[in-house]
Amino acid sequence: MKHWLEESIFYEIYPQSFCDSNGDGIGDFQGIIGKLDYIKDLGCNALWLNPCYLSPFGDAGYDVQDYCQAAPRYGTNEELTQLFDEAHSRGMHVILDLVPGHTSTEHPWFKESCKAEPNQYWGRYIWSDNIWVDVAGHAGIAGSLRGLYPRNGSVAVNFFSNQPALNYGFANVTQPWQSAVDSAEALETRQAMKDAMAFWLSRGCDGFRVDMAGSLVKNDPDSVETIRLWQDVRDFLDQSFPDAVLISEWGEPDKSLMGGFHMDFLLHFGPSHYMDLFRCEHPYFSREGKGDASSFVETYMRNYRLTNNRGMICIPSGNHDMERIRKYLDCEELKMVYAFLMSMPGVPFVYYGDEIGMRHLSLFSVEGGYDRTGARTPMQWDDGKNYGFSDAPAEKLYTVQDGAEDAPIVSRQMAEPDSLWHEIQKLAGIRREHPSLCASGEIEFVYCQPEKYPLVYLRSAGGSRILVALNPSGQEVSCPCPYEQREVLYTLGKEAGIEDGMLHVPGESAAFVAVE
Numbered sequence: 001m002k003h004w005l006e007e008s009i010f011y012e013i014y015p016q017s018f019c020d021s022n023g024d025g026i027g028d029f030q031g032i033i034g035k036l037d038y039i040k041d042l043g044c045n046a047l048w049l050n051p052c053y054l055s056p057f058g059d060a061g062y063d064v065q066d067y068c069q070a071a072p073r074y075g076t077n078e079e080l081t082q083l084f085d086e087a088h089s090r091g092m093h094v095i096l097d098l099v100p101g102h103t104s105t106e107h108p109w110f111k112e113s114c115k116a117e118p119n120q121y122w123g124r125y126i127w128s129d130n131i132w133v134d135v136a137g138h139a140g141i142a143g144s145l146r147g148l149y150p151r152n153g154s155v156a157v158n159f160f161s162n163q164p165a166l167n168y169g170f171a172n173v174t175q176p177w178q179s180a181v182d183s184a185e186a187l188e189t190r191q192a193m194k195d196a197m198a199f200w201l202s203r204g205c206d207g208f209r210v211d212m213a214g215s216l217v218k219n220d221p222d223s224v225e226t227i228r229l230w231q232d233v234r235d236f237l238d239q240s241f242p243d244a245v246l247i248s249e250w251g252e253p254d255k256s257l258m259g260g261f262h263m264d265f266l267l268h269f270g271p272s273h274y275m276d277l278f279r280c281e282h283p284y285f286s287r288e289g290k291g292d293a294s295s296f297v298e299t300y301m302r303n304y305r306l307t308n309n310r311g312m313i314c315i316p317s318g319n320h321d322m323e324r325i326r327k328y329l330d331c332e333e334l335k336m337v338y339a340f341l342m343s344m345p346g347v348p349f350v351y352y353g354d355e356i357g358m359r360h361l362s363l364f365s366v367e368g369g370y371d372r373t374g375a376r377t378p379m380q381w382d383d384g385k386n387y388g389f390s391d392a393p394a395e396k397l398y399t400v401q402d403g404a405e406d407a408p409i410v411s412r413q414m415a416e417p418d419s420l421w422h423e424i425q426k427l428a429g430i431r432r433e434h435p436s437l438c439a440s441g442e443i444e445f446v447y448c449q450p451e452k453y454p455l456v457y458l459r460s461a462g463g464s465r466i467l468v469a470l471n472p473s474g475q476e477v478s479c480p481c482p483y484e485q486r487e488v489l490y491t492l493g494k495e496a497g498i499e500d501g502m503l504h505v506p507g508e509s510a511a512f513v514a515v516e
């Protein structure tokens with residue numbers, strides 16, 4: 001039987017900003033439940049929820065205070081379970097965000113570990129054995145906290161200073177205070193994380209997007225022990241929750257897939273060249289036609305081969321950590337972006353609001369968002385109060401909203417047949433109708449030259465082949481093409497055609513063509 005990921009298209013929900021059902025200015029579970037039909041109508045059949053656990057929200061929930069309790073501002077555990085059930089009854093799946101690398105400083109485990117007297121949680125975090133010995137500066141440790149707590153030692157942080165690093169051990173132990181990966185304390189941390197996973201999986205959650213998945217074991221230069229750790233987690237899941245899906249924020253699919261992850265995210269930082277396509281001075285998908293997709297394609301294909309052509313690399317339209325894509329491209333250009341996202345292998349992710357081209361706002365930091373805050377503003381549903389996001393007074397909203405006269409709005413785009421919203425809906429439908437366009441259909445690039453257009457690739461599965469030609473630039477372009485045209489499945493702009501071994505692609509047009 002086909003795995004549900006094969007035909008899935010994810011919709012990422014930043015719960016704070018999606019839909020507020022109780023008028024407190026912050027989104028919640030009931031708000032999400034009320035919009036499931038909307039998400040399905042758009043063409044997405046799976047959800048990724050950013051962390052929705054109890055938290056002081058110093059990093060928007062990526063600072064967990066209790067892995068097994070929903071944040072009261074979103075609702076109760078029962079309501080989150082209801083959300084899983086409601087999604088399942090519509091044939092949709094829901095993954096939560098697992099943050100295994102660190103907790104909040106408010107987590108009871110951390111509070112115990114800070115005490116001067118040794119206790120059960122002393123080994124849960126990475127502490128030196130003396131305040132004068134700094135844990136910072138060791139491989140995999142982002143920084144340290146010193147002098148804040150009664151315990152005589154310094155403690156490692158994994159990201160921000162309010163995120164102490166959980167202790168999964170060191171691959172290469174070089175200091176007396178470092179635990180081995182198979183030490184009792186490191187294995188207890190691992191077990192605690194498995195327990196948290198089991199807690200939600202047994203309530204109907206379908207899996208996890210795993211935050212900083214490659215960061216758990218410290219001083220692990222080739223990730224050998226981190227991969228082993230995830231293999232052990234996968235073994236546990238295979239025994240108890242075999243259907244549980246794991247998707248990693250890692251950016252090295254060869255490693256994460258070896259660790260048992262189903263898919264890995266293409267990251268906007270590091271070596272992926274993702275930004276060359278959508279977010280740089282001259283994005284490839286801009287109609288000015290000055291972009292370059294070749295480094296992206298080269299890196300993508302290297303990773304693709306490293307994963308034995310499994311292609312399980314997720315490409316997002318954006319996420320809560322990046323500037324909104326609309327900052328760089330207008331809604332017409334974005335249609336082409338979705339022709340790309342919906343025809344690539346792996347699983348596409350649509351970030352809430354990107355389906356209408358919500359803008360990136362310039363805002364002061366909210367909940368540790370800093371310059372990411374502008375991509376986290378409340379959803380713009382309709383022409384009503386607060387764009388239908390919430391009944392609260394405007395000053396109580398999670399952040400301010402786009403005040404522009406032409407701010408994109410869901411209800412308006414749904415009413416306009418040629419809107420970005422409808423283009424995405426159409427593309428999602430076409431993707432699902434054609435197995436070669438879905439997650440594991442193979443890909444081969446037919447034309448991709450430095451600083452040149454078009455971008456052409458072939459997707460294939462079970463003997464059927466679809467040629468995808470994308471020309472975001474304003475000029476008509478041509479390239480050699482060894483295939484015979486059978487049927488045009490999708491056109492954006494003017495129609496492309498294959499003639500005498502050449503593919504002609506009009507300016508600002510895209511085509512999916514069944515070929516022989």
Ligand code: NOJ
Nearest residue numbers: 059062159211212320321
């Ligand atoms: C990646 C998350 O996407 C980001 O929002 C968060 O701040 C860091 N990991 C730390 O958890």
